[in-house]
């Protein structure tokens with residue numbers, strides 16, 4: 001007889017393994033010594049990352065991610081110690097941009113606050129699941145609390161509004177359009193989409209609208225993309241024409257997506273005009289539904305903190321140009337409450353870590369359009385009173401997003417967000433002022449009122465007073481547009497390479513800020529300021545580096561001729 005079948009082996013291997021593994025988890029009952037080990041492990045990781053910091057805007061050296069090596073990944077037979085795992089993880093941060101570095105102006109990627117990180121850490125450690133308050137407990141209430149705060153901030157009636165945290169701005173748009181689809185064509189949850197249904201959005205709208213149309217079965221070809229003004233806001237006259245054409249053709253409008261802060265240029269649609277147009281069309285066509293208006297305000301929402309700022313008193317003391325820009329954004333953003341739903345990315349202009357996105361509905365009754373039957377989910381909702389999974393696309397939902405959002409809303413208050421946003425707009429204004437003052441540099445999004453500046457550099461001889469208009473309108477000038485696109489790309493590459501070694505500023509580049517009247521894409525250098533650490537001298541250094549890079553590129557061309 002062996003002892004295997006009785007299970008009575010004294011001190012079997014697995015028990016010894018288990019003892020080890022139990023130390024790899026935070027202890028479920030108080031054990032201050034072990035808590036110290038948990039915290040020390042976090043410190044150990046942070047400490048190793050700290051060794052990668054320098055004056056450059058990235059961690060360690062600029063290394064390309066090694067995907068060939070990554071593909072060799074295999075799980076080991078024997079696990080490793082935590083002390084061995086941590087450096088393996090930290091290694092993957094090598095070459096990472098430091099979004100908060102004063103000379104990092106790449107994109108709308110934020111530098112998370114300490115409070116936001118603590119929010120994520122707590123939610124990760126205790127792991128609430130927000131599908132229901134059975135498993136989310138107080139963190140479910142934190143989601144409701146952050147939602148109420150955000151609803152009040154954008155001007156919704158918190159007693160009537162509702163919302164849910166979801167997977168990014170794309171998820172927000174998905175929710176908005178899905179509710180709109182159901183309003184326009186009741187029963188799509190059961191029967192699928194029948195007949196032609198369209199989404200109206202501007203040409204500057206985020207590509208997530210196309211994605212959502214594809215995934216919802218509306219079809220990307222049924223997204224009607226409306227031309228924009230030079231300030232990147234949708235042309236209301238063209239929107240009206242497109243809406244009328246669709247309705248006359250018997251199509252249904254699943255949603256009108258208003259872009260409230262476009263990604264590349266901070267374009268802000270005239271939501272009040274869209275709202276008025278929608279209501280007029282409902283009356284005129286005697287529609288049995290109200291076409292849903294979803295505001296893609298994942299970037300612009302934060303400017304709601306200026307809804308009750310006194311721009312005349314300007315107690316925070318912003319410069320004149322900044323006040324003008326903030327007031328101009330406010331003119332559009334204060335209409336946000338007219339949207340039926342809207343998206344908020346706390347992980348963009350709210351300084352929270354990814355993913356922290358909230359879709360808000362002005363009227364909680366809208367949730368009925370996406371609600372499932374309780375019978376469809378037998379294992380859920382045995383107790384508790386708050387069950388978002390009755391209408392969310394997700395089943396499990398993390399508490400990290402709501403906790404990070406709540407942390408920052410509490411930490412900053414309106415005044416803190418005004419200060420942070422006012423500062424990044426002020427930095428953009430400093431850059432624009434510098435660019436405008438130079439004869440070979442042009443700001444493309446001159447009317448822009450946000451933290452992003454798109455600009456182009458030209459050779460010394462070019463007349464920049466007229467070049468912008470010629471590029472946009474003259475057929476004979478289109479070859480020149482392409483040539484200047486190439487010049488700007490090469491300047492970008494040079495500035496970028498220098499910045500990675502610690503000189504100058506990391507910018508980004510867009511291949512198509514917008515098309516000329518002849519369909520040629522206009523490329524642009526892009527500065528997106530979000531870091532609270534950026535100051536005027538960093539903005540000035542952009543101009544110096546761009547001009548030096550241009551001269552180097554032109555000199556290279558001369559030599560090769």
Ligand SMILES: *Cc1c(COP(=O)(O)O)cnc(C)c1O
Nearest residue numbers: 168169170206208261262263296
């Ligand atoms: C970033 C962005 C999105 C997508 O949001 P994610 O959070 O990245 O999913 C949608 N719309 C606009 C205008 C954006 O800038």
